[in-house]
Amino acid sequence: MLFYLQKAARAGLGLLHRPLARAFGPIDNPLNHLGALIIFFCWIVLISGIWLLIFFRTSVAGAFESLEYLTYEQWYLGGIMRSLHRYASDAAIAALFVHIVKEFAFDTYRLKRWFSWVTGVPLVWLVFALGVTGYWLVWDELAQYVAITSAELLDRLPIFTDSMAGNFLTDSAMSDRFFTLMAFLHLVGLPIFLVFGIWLHVFRLSRPVINPPRRLMAGTLLCMLVLSFVFPAVSQNKANLAKATQSVDLDWFYLHVYPLVQISSPGFVWLLLVGISCLICFAPWLPPGRLAEAAVVDLANCNGCERCVDDCPFGAIQMQARTDGRKYDAEAVVDPGLCARCGICVGACPTATPFRSRGELIPGIDLPELTAAELRERIGTVAGSLSGNKRVLSFSCSGSSTAESLRKAGEAVVEVKCMGQLPPPFLDYVLSRDLADAVLLTGCSDGRCRYRFGTHWTEDRVTRKRDPRLRKRIDESRICRAWQDFPEYQGSVLRQLAALRSVLPEQSTDDEEASG
Amino acid sequence: MRRFFGQLITYAAFAAGIGLFSVWPDYRMLGDDEAIVSITFSHAAKRVGECRQLTPAEISELPPNMRKPNSCPRERHPMYLEIRANGEIIFAETLLPSGMWSDGKANVYNRTRIKAGDYRLFIGMNDSGDQGRFDYELSVETEIESGQNLVIGFDGSSNTFLVE
Numbered sequence: 001m002l003f004y005l006q007k008a009a010r011a012g013l014g015l016l017h018r019p020l021a022r023a024f025g026p027i028d029n030p031l032n033h034l035g036a037l038i039i040f041f042c043w044i045v046l047i048s049g050i051w052l053l054i055f056f057r058t059s060v061a062g063a064f065e066s067l068e069y070l071t072y073e074q075w076y077l078g079g080i081m082r083s084l085h086r087y088a089s090d091a092a093i094a095a096l097f098v099h100i101v102k103e104f105a106f107d108t109y110r111l112k113r114w115f116s117w118v119t120g121v122p123l124v125w126l127v128f129a130l131g132v133t134g135y136w137l138v139w140d141e142l143a144q145y146v147a148i149t150s151a152e153l154l155d156r157l158p159i160f161t162d163s164m165a166g167n168f169l170t171d172s173a174m175s176d177r178f179f180t181l182m183a184f185l186h187l188v189g190l191p192i193f194l195v196f197g198i199w200l201h202v203f204r205l206s207r208p209v210i211n212p213p214r215r216l217m218a219g220t221l222l223c224m225l226v227l228s229f230v231f232p233a234v235s236q237n238k239a240n241l242a243k244a245t246q247s248v249d250l251d252w253f254y255l256h257v258y259p260l261v262q263i264s265s266p267g268f269v270w271l272l273l274v275g276i277s278c279l280i281c282f283a284p285w286l287p288p289g290r291l292a293e294a295a296v297v298d299l300a301n302c303n304g305c306e307r308c309v310d311d312c313p314f315g316a317i318q319m320q321a322r323t324d325g326r327k328y329d330a331e332a333v334v335d336p337g338l339c340a341r342c343g344i345c346v347g348a349c350p351t352a353t354p355f356r357s358r359g360e361l362i363p364g365i366d367l368p369e370l371t372a373a374e375l376r377e378r379i380g381t382v383a384g385s386l387s388g389n390k391r392v393l394s395f396s397c398s399g400s401s402t403a404e405s406l407r408k409a410g411e412a413v414v415e416v417k418c419m420g421q422l423p424p425p426f427l428d429y430v431l432s433r434d435l436a437d438a439v440l441l442t443g444c445s446d447g448r449c450r451y452r453f454g455t456h457w458t459e460d461r462v463t464r465k466r467d468p469r470l471r472k473r474i475d476e477s478r479i480c481r482a483w484q485d486f487p488e489y490q491g492s493v494l495r496q497l498a499a500l501r502s503v504l505p506e507q508s509t510d511d512e513e514a515s516g
Numbered sequence: 517m518r519r520f521f522g523q524l525i526t527y528a529a530f531a532a533g534i535g536l537f538s539v540w541p542d543y544r545m546l547g548d549d550e551a552i553v554s555i556t557f558s559h560a561a562k563r564v565g566e567c568r569q570l571t572p573a574e575i576s577e578l579p580p581n582m583r584k585p586n587s588c589p590r591e592r593h594p595m596y597l598e599i600r601a602n603g604e605i606i607f608a609e610t611l612l613p614s615g616m617w618s619d620g621k622a623n624v625y626n627r628t629r630i631k632a633g634d635y636r637l638f639i640g641m642n643d644s645g646d647q648g649r650f651d652y653e654l655s656v657e658t659e660i661e662s663g664q665n666l667v668i669g670f671d672g673s674s675n676t677f678l679v680e
Contacts, residue, residue: 019526023526091534094534152625163556222527227531243664245546246545253534
């Protein structure tokens with residue numbers, strides 16, 4: 001069930017991704033910066049909100065009038081700020097929705113990512129609460145509808161002794177103090193929790209991406225500015241509690257649940273919302289989930305170089321004073337509670353070299369699920385099946401389904417947990433030992449990596465920008481990188497493989513005869 | 517240039533989507549010829565029994581700091597509220613007193629859709645547990661306009677219904 005849901009979500013995102021990738025390229029693709037875009041939209045909301053606050057009057061009589069002044073008298077600034085405030089809030093919800101779907105679709109909410117996933121749930125509630133209180137403050141017909149329906153929802157909870165909704169049925173029951181309370185919630189209380197929630201959300205991630213690319217920021221801001229001029233946000237008729245609201249122009253981004261209160265009941269809506277929230281919270285532990293053994297440090301081979309600490313995407317490795325009395329200053333320590341079992345640390349370890357002739361191949365840090373020694377053995381076995389001209393050995397990460405597709409096409413594939421697990425000396429090993437004529441590295445594209453930086457670090461290592469670098473004696477043209485934005489689109493991998501073969505020199509016929 | 521147009525189209529679609537769904541489609545909760553009758557008030561119903569004078573022996577059995585001459589039951593009766601419009605019941609509900617010991621006020625909140633027009637409204641409430649009669653009642657002729665929010669309340673100090 002979950003598998004098919006994820007597959008459907010991937011297919012849906014794929015439809016969105018292809019045109020976006022064409023228009024924006026891989027770096028600026030908005031789908032790769034959803035979290036950062038949400039934070040950027042929150043900045044717009046904050047700055048525009050400060051401007052609105054300067055002119056906003058927290059009273060029954062003043063709230064509506066002050067916003068009317070901003071919208072019509074000060075349209076060139078206050079009106080634009082108000083529109084930006086609304087549209088950036090709506091954009092944040094849209095991005096939030098795609099962000100959640102994307103993390104779910106690509107299964108990046110399990111293992112050690114559970115913390116960000118679960119802390120994201122209260123964030124969603126907070127963002128909606130901010131939106132609802134914001135609409136409340138306008139005190140137009142929509143605010144009246146929002147106030148009554150929200151109060152009906154709250155009345156369903158065993159919190160208030162008297163009916164809260166009863167306060168919104170007559171003008172005499174309304175007081176200015178209520179607006180002060182709502183303004184406090186919207187402007188101070190909820191935003192403080194939101195900032196804290198965002199911090200907690202990215203707390204266990206190393207190098208969290210907070211800002212989207214500047215071009216994307218400029219583009220979305222310009223886009224919302226134009227929208228604000230062309231289609232400014234305005235209030236509906238002033239709230240009149242003596243009248244029943246007959247129809248409202250609903251903001252469906254924030255208020256889509258509200259009609260459900262009338263169609264069903266407040267109790268059902270609570271049940272639905274709390275049920276969905278609980279389901280989302282427990283999703284990381286729903287089948288098919290599994291947790292292998294965390295990375296282990298071998299002190300006899302650990303020289304305390306700290307590369308694993310730098311590369312770990314989850315901050316699961318720390319350095320501590322040497323405990324074995326060897327001459328090095330420090331040693332790496334893995335926190336199994338934070339380790340995602342991706343093996344990126346192994347790929348960063350300078351001692352993970354398959355060329356060792358003496359003793360066992362045990363690097364300073366290793367992944368028990370697939371050790372460096374097992375990886376070397378696996379390479380030997382798979383490469384042994386290669387024959388003929390233009391032998392290509394493919395490496396694929398387990399997060400994408402490219403390995404399966406390549407196997408179906410009759411290609412030799414070595415599967416690793418994450419491409420970042422593959423130390424560059426292993427590529428050197430394959431090519432210099434003539435195990436293959438070329439190597440294809442394929443897996444999730446940067447920004448899509450289940451373990452965040454696996455593809456990024458691999459790319460940097462192979463292009464000799466990051467340690468451990470690929471040795472200079474290796475001809476880069478024999479290493480093809482084919483990162484996949486969407487694992488469902490396997491055609492491009494096979495095309496890139498064909499392109500790689502086409503540039504490989506023909507081997508001598510003697511070799512062919514010998515192998516035949 | 518192709519990329520530029522691609523981005524232009526994407527941003528335009530993004531803006532259109534945001535602008536459109538922030539106000540459209542409108543949500544209609546009432547028909548053009550409909551109004552709302554809202555009922556909202558809190559009322560403490562009568563207690564289930566009268567206070568009883570304790571005997572000296574019963575008083576002496578009580579802890580010294582809790583001795584008092586009377587024993588009053590805390591529980592209150594359920595409250596029954598019925599509203600009829602032109603003889604047709606539009607709201608009828610038995611409301612339980614709040615509180616762990618059923619000694620608090622009973623709260624009523626309800627919004628009922630009704631066709632606009634002239635009505636004879638009857639509001640009856642029983643809070644003494646006597647079946648078959650209303651302790652408080654009000655009959656009123658009223659014209660309910662389309663889109664009106666007619667609020668029915670109860671003034672506990674004068675024990676009368678309020679219709680506004």
